[in-house]
Amino acid sequence: xxxxxxxxxxxxxxxxxxxxxxxxxxxxxxxxxxxxxxxxxxxxxxxxxxxxxxxxxxxxxxxxxxxxxxxxxxxxxxxxxxxxxxxxxxxxxxxxxxxxxxxxxxxxxxxxxxxxxxxxxxxxxxxxxxxxxxxxxxxxxxxxxxxxxxxxxxxxxxxxxxxxxxxxxxxxxxxxxxxxxxxxxxxxxxxx
Amino acid sequence: xxxxxxxxxxxxxxxxxxxxxxxxxxxxxxxxxxxxxxxxxxxxxxxxxxxxxxxxxxxxxxxxxxxxxxxxxxxxxxxxxxxxxxxxxxxxxxxxxxxxxxxxxxxxxxxxxxxxxxxxxxxxxxxxxxxxxxxxxxxxxxxxxxxxxxxxxxxxxxxxxxxxxxxxxxxxxxxxxxxxxxxxxxxxxxxx
DNA sequence: TGGCGATGTCAACAGGTGTTGGCCTACAGT
DNA sequence: ACTGTAGGCCAACACCTGTTGACATCGCCA
Numbered sequence: 001x002x003x004x005x006x007x008x009x010x011x012x013x014x015x016x017x018x019x020x021x022x023x024x025x026x027x028x029x030x031x032x033x034x035x036x037x038x039x040x041x042x043x044x045x046x047x048x049x050x051x052x053x054x055x056x057x058x059x060x061x062x063x064x065x066x067x068x069x070x071x072x073x074x075x076x077x078x079x080x081x082x083x084x085x086x087x088x089x090x091x092x093x094x095x096x097x098x099x100x101x102x103x104x105x106x107x108x109x110x111x112x113x114x115x116x117x118x119x120x121x122x123x124x125x126x127x128x129x130x131x132x133x134x135x136x137x138x139x140x141x142x143x144x145x146x147x148x149x150x151x152x153x154x155x156x157x158x159x160x161x162x163x164x165x166x167x168x169x170x171x172x173x174x175x176x177x178x179x180x181x182x183x184x185x186x187x188x189x190x191x192x
Numbered sequence: 193x194x195x196x197x198x199x200x201x202x203x204x205x206x207x208x209x210x211x212x213x214x215x216x217x218x219x220x221x222x223x224x225x226x227x228x229x230x231x232x233x234x235x236x237x238x239x240x241x242x243x244x245x246x247x248x249x250x251x252x253x254x255x256x257x258x259x260x261x262x263x264x265x266x267x268x269x270x271x272x273x274x275x276x277x278x279x280x281x282x283x284x285x286x287x288x289x290x291x292x293x294x295x296x297x298x299x300x301x302x303x304x305x306x307x308x309x310x311x312x313x314x315x316x317x318x319x320x321x322x323x324x325x326x327x328x329x330x331x332x333x334x335x336x337x338x339x340x341x342x343x344x345x346x347x348x349x350x351x352x353x354x355x356x357x358x359x360x361x362x363x364x365x366x367x368x369x370x371x372x373x374x375x376x377x378x379x380x381x382x383x384x
Numbered sequence: 385t386g387g388c389g390a391t392g393t394c395a396a397c398a399g400g401t402g403t404t405g406g407c408c409t410a411c412a413g414t
Numbered sequence: 415a416c417t418g419t420a421g422g423c424c425a426a427c428a429c430c431t432g433t434t435g436a437c438a439t440c441g442c443c444a
Binding site (some may be wrong): 010011014045046048050052124 | 392
């Protein structure tokens with residue numbers, strides 16, 4: 001049997017339009033208020049198309065929330081710069097792709113979304129922490145990863161979701177200047 | 193005119209039961225999935241009672257999400273302990289009262305909830321930051337408050353809402369040991 | 385050209401939602 | 415004891431949701 005190659009379908013444009021509209025709506029409204037009808041209207045097609053291509057609403061969310069953090073190669077940066085590099089990277093990533101906001105909004109109220117966030121933490125962030133932290137035990141690296149996640153997520157919630165005025169107004173460099181030492185310490189300091 | 197005194201009504205027990213059930217449901221399900229019917233069922237009364245006493249769903253949420261952080265008196269603690277005291281206080285507050293989780297879950301998807309969180313930050317956390325931080329300018333104190341909020345909120349999301357396994361499993365003292373220096377620095381270090 | 389699967393639309397279903405008004409009951413004040 | 419009022423329940427409303435199946439249409443391949 002031949003491995004099924006891409007096999008471009010004629011409906012690829014529609015599928016993509018649905019996905020874009022879905023990410024928009026999930027990011028803006030969260031899971032429950034992002035209705036299939038609204039998403040279909042944004043994509044310029046009929047609601048039943050969404051069902052045909054993604055099965056049901058959960059399937060649509062699963063497809064729309066696939067996400068690659070594109071973590072930088074920490075082996076290539078000086079150990080004392082890793083905090084600043086990571087914070088900068090996360091802020092950029094958050095601002096260029098609303099899928100992260102969608103993921104956060106949905107993860108907080110929906111079990112499927114929460115599971116998706118857990119898997120991103122474990123599969124994409126934890127390895128970076130394990131690569132850079134001084135501990136030999138992997139369990140400790142997972143704790144360090146979650147500490148980093150807590151600070152990054154908290155700033156994202158404050159700045160992009162709840163829009164606390166001082167957080168939303170702070171220039172990006174200032175956020176980096178404050179958070180970088182925190183992340184740096186969570187990753188490289190000796191455990192307290 | 194005499195200032196209206198408590199004037200205890202016969203329905204106070206029902207009102208309280210509704211509020212308790214509402215906080216439960218909002219904390220567990222978020223705003224949209226916490227239905228008035230479910231809340232009324234939990235409280236053992238008819239859904240129309242909720243409307244009579246709180247007007248509509250938004251009014252119910254407004255009543256259920258009134259919240260006092262009960263911030264400790266920072267003037268009474270040594271300056272170098274303020275980080276540990278605050279982190280400990282927040283973790284306790286979060287674990288003893290699910291209204292905070294409700295507030296967070298709703299604030300992320302609902303404009304009214306977000307506004308409620310902003311006002312709590314401004315009215316309850318910001319003054320504490322202003323009292324303890326070294327800057328003379330109040331604008332800077334607001335930034336410091338929001339930095340503290342970001343770390344506390346982020347840990348709360350990771351630990352109590354998304355339940356990242358390493359965060360949920362960490363004993364409270366360990367969380368304090370890691371976060372206290374961060375909060376301490378946000379409040380008292382010279383601005384970067 | 386004929387046919388056939390993929391693409392898309394329309395209308396409807398079954399269930400759940402916030403919200404409303406009418407009605408009954410029990411208590412408090414006179 | 416009588417009555418007005420507050421507390422409570424029931425049934426219904428209008429609307430919106432995810433989801434489904436029947437029908438039309440387009441474009442490719444033989």
